[in-house]
Amino acid sequence: MSLTRAACEALDRDDPLAARRDLFDLPEGLIYLDGNSLGALPRNVGVRLSAAVTGEWGRGLIRSWNTADWIGLPARVGGRIARLVGAEADEVICADSTSVNIFKLAAAALAMRPGRKVILSEPGNFPTDLYVLQGLAEFAGDVELRTLPADQIPAALDDQVALLLLTQVHYKTGRLHDMAGLTRRAHEVGALTLWDLSHSAGALPVDLNGCEADLAVGCGYKYLNGGPGAPAFAFVARRHHEAFRSPLSGWMGHARPFEFVDAYEPGQGLARALCGTPPVLGMTALEAALEAFDGIDMAALRAKSMRLGDLFLDLVEARCAAHGFAIACPRDATARGSQVALAHAEGYAIMQALIAREVIGDFRAPDILRFGFTPLYVRHVDVWDAVDRLVLVMDQGEWRDPKFHQKAAVT
Ligand SMILES: Cc1ncc(COP(=O)(O)O)c(C=O)c1O
Incomplete structure (x- = not known):
């Protein structure tokens, strides 16, 4: 493809997902x-939220647990998400x-693999994944969290390992x-x-059951x-439902929550993964939001996501070569998700200057600028314009302004 704005406009005209953008309320002129x-x-x-607040909550009050089926939200929303991740409706629950x-x-x-005491993950995994596992290991007392670089994980899987979390x-x-290869190796x-x-989820086709x-x-x-x-x-493959026990055995996961008995008894299927009262308004918002995926062709979504990422990287290579960016994501689109990452020592200030020019990405310490390409609403022309503004930020040294160097609480 030739790298011109007109070529990007042509790609948008041919984009089978173009109409989905109208489902979103995006500020005019902003590139998100x-x-x-x-x-x-x-x-x-x-x-939808306004109807839930004024009608279901305001008028229906407590009756809405039944009349608006608030109580069914976790399973209903889970069922919608299941379609996007290659699972059956009863294998996904919305919760927590x-x-x-x-x-x-x-x-x-851990309880499903008695006698095994190792959880395997990788260094640099998202902090909450590692922190929760560290807390779990400490709580359990005799469990070890082992973190190894991705290329060493297949060899590190042995009969001591209860769980691989990635x-x-x-x-x-x-x-x-x-996912398929590592799951197969773990099962061996x-x-x-x-x-x-x-x-x-929602960024590329995921085939949980196809990967077992x-x-x-x-x-x-x-x-x-x-x-x-x-x-x-949360997804739990159906073959594990019977053995699955949540350590947070709250009343909503009980087999009969409204019998109010003293002894816990796990609910049917994935209902047992619930703990407390579902956040009804949050789940209602999510349920409505998921309609944007109705009838979506996930292969087309993936194709567009890869095209947007490649376009961005091609343009950065072509137009920002003098500015010291390193590509910090796989260059091969099939090896990455729906975001790209650039590394730059002044990444934080550059991102702030870019945001001031109405291009919103984010920064992850120590030096990563992240750009996410949501194929439902990002256009090819947005990618062109985003790089155009990045060139201005760099060529004119806008990022040097001291105001772009003051770190906010959320980066
Ligand atoms: C990989 C990953 N896991 C988990 C989380 C966040 O978890 P929580 O919603 O519990 O804060 C994030 C948030 O960015 C994430 O990137």
Whole structure:
């Protein structure tokens, strides 16, 4: 493809997903490349939430648990997410946060592999994954968390390992793991796998059952567009439902929560993965947001995502060569998720200057600029314009302005 704005406009005209952008309420003139961190607002969410607040809560009050089926939200929203990650509807439940779900599923995995005391992961995995595992190991007392670089993981899988926990798409570099191959290798030694799909769900086709994955978790507020702090999801393959026990055995996971008996008894299927009362408004927002995926061709989504990422990198290579950026993600689009990463010693200030020019990405310490390409609403021409503005920020040294060097709490 020739690298011109007109060529980008032509790609947008031919884009089978182009109409999906109208489902989102994006500010005019702003280029949003951070849907990998917080998805944009789907237009139907405000309408749906307003009806839930004024009608279901305001008028229906407590009756809405039944009349609006609030109680069915975790399974219903989970069922919608299941379609996006290659699972059956009853294998995914919407609940809690990703961090809490990691704890529940990792603890359950340890109990499902008695006698095995090792959890394997990789250094540089998303901090919450490692922190929760560290906490779990400390709590369990005799469990060891081993972290090894990705290329050493296949050889490190042995009969001591209870669980392999990896994030399928790395939060910083966007590198994509071979979920099928690593799951197969884990199963050869009798270990279970827990995949963090926070940067995969809604970003690329995921085939949990095709890979025979055991367990998975993921975020509701990134590519699924459920809004800030949206509830997360948990997947447990059906073959494990019977053996699965949540360490957070709250009343919502009980077989009969409204009998109020003293003794805990796990609920049917994945209902047992629930803990407490679901955040109804958050789940309602997520349920509405997921409609943006109705009828979506995930192969077309993936093709566009790879094209956008490649276009960005091609343009950065062609136009920013003098400015000291290093490409910090796989150059091969098939080896990365739906984001790209650039490394630069002045990355924080450069990103702030870019945001001042209405191109929103983010920064991850120590030196990574992340750009997420959400194929539902990012256009090829946005990529062109984003790099155009990056060139201005660099050529004119805008990032040198002291105001761009003051670190905010959230980067
Ligand atoms: C890979 C990964 N896991 C988990 C999380 C966040 O988990 P939580 O929603 O519990 O804060 C993130 C957030 O960026 C993430 O990138």
